[in-house]
Amino acid sequence: MVDIMGMLQASGSAAATIETVAGLHVYPRSVVSDGGSVFFLGRRGTEKQLGALMTSPGEEGFDWEVRPVSVGGRELLLGLGPTHHANARALRSRLPYTAPVPGGLRRSAGLGDRLGIATPGHIRALRHARDIFPVLAQQSIREIERTGSSPEQVLDAATWGVFQEGWRGGYGADADHLKTVADIDACAAAGFVLYTLDPRDHVDNDAETDGLDTLRRKFAALPWERLATSADETLRTYADKSWTLVGGRSLTLSEEELLRAACKYGRALVHLAGMYRHLTAVMGGRTF
Incomplete structure (x- = not known):
């Protein structure tokens, strides 16, 4: 196997050598070998391009x-292409560090890039922080619609920023404020790995x-089958009951308080459960 990276570094700077043969300004941190080809991100004027030596x-x-x-007397092939969705998707497959991953319980910070150009700056700031998992792709469906963007564009912008800066610390992609299964479908297809579901339209503030x-009528009319219980069972389990909490404090729930809580949030819980089941099916075996 030809050691392309070794050939580039033999001339001093891999990025400088690539600039000479490609005719682009090359982002030095982007230059990476996957053991065979050498990938990089370059720029000509204001247009960025994905490149590879093969x-x-x-x-x-x-x-x-x-x-x-x-390069150094050796004949190679230079590939140059646009930073569009197909190439971002191919890059995430070829270089896994450019793809988002779940953050789990790690300390995290949402750094949603509304402009599609801020991720490199966010990453440079992160290099001065400690133990922070960045959620670089984070926008609500409403923000995406208002900016005329798409879930794919949001995630792709994060991918290109990570690639440009050579960030290997992992990053998250949060599909925020999803209200419908169509929202889930669009974000899952794009490759998001975190999901924030928004049930506000199903909350009964009255x-x-x-x-x-009125509360008793609403309570009786809740979709109990979809809640996997019944009105009578819920009343028997929670109404006028007390619980002792850690530290010795107690909590008492009156029938009226139960009715108000159930009527306000019951249909929201049904909606969330349905959204979660759909998300699980759409994601298949993928972790989220």
Whole structure:
């Protein structure tokens, strides 16, 4: 196997050597070898381009133009292509550190890039922080619609920023404030790995001030089958009951308090459960 990175570094700076053969300004932190080809991100004017130096044109999934170049007396192939969705998707597959991962219980910070150009700056700031997992792709569906963007564009912008800066600390992609299964479908197809579901449209705020007769009617009309219980069972389990909490404090739930809580949030819980089941099915075996 030809050591392309070794050939580039033999001339001093890998990025500088690539600049000479490609005719681009190359972001030094982006230059990386996957053991075969050497990938990089370059810029000509304001246009960024994905590039690779290869020994053969067999890089699957990438959309680029390939031409022969000479590096240190060795004939190689140079591929240059646009930073569009197909190439971002291929890059995430080829270089896994450019793809988002779940953050779990790690300390995290949401750094949603509303402009699609801020991720490199966010990463440079993160290099001065300690133990922070960045959620670099984070926008609500409403923000995406208002900016005329798409879930794919939001995630791709994060991917290119991570690639440009050579960030290998992992990052998250949060599909925020999802209200419908169509929202889930769009974000899952794009590759998001965190999901924030928004049930606000199913919250009954009038339940805070409704009279008891109205509350009882609403309570009886809740979709109990979808809640996997019944009105009578819920009353028996929670109404006028007390619980001792850690530290010795107690909590008592009156029938009226139970009715108000159930009427206000019951349908929201049903909606969330349905959204979660749909998300689980759409994600298949993928972790989220």
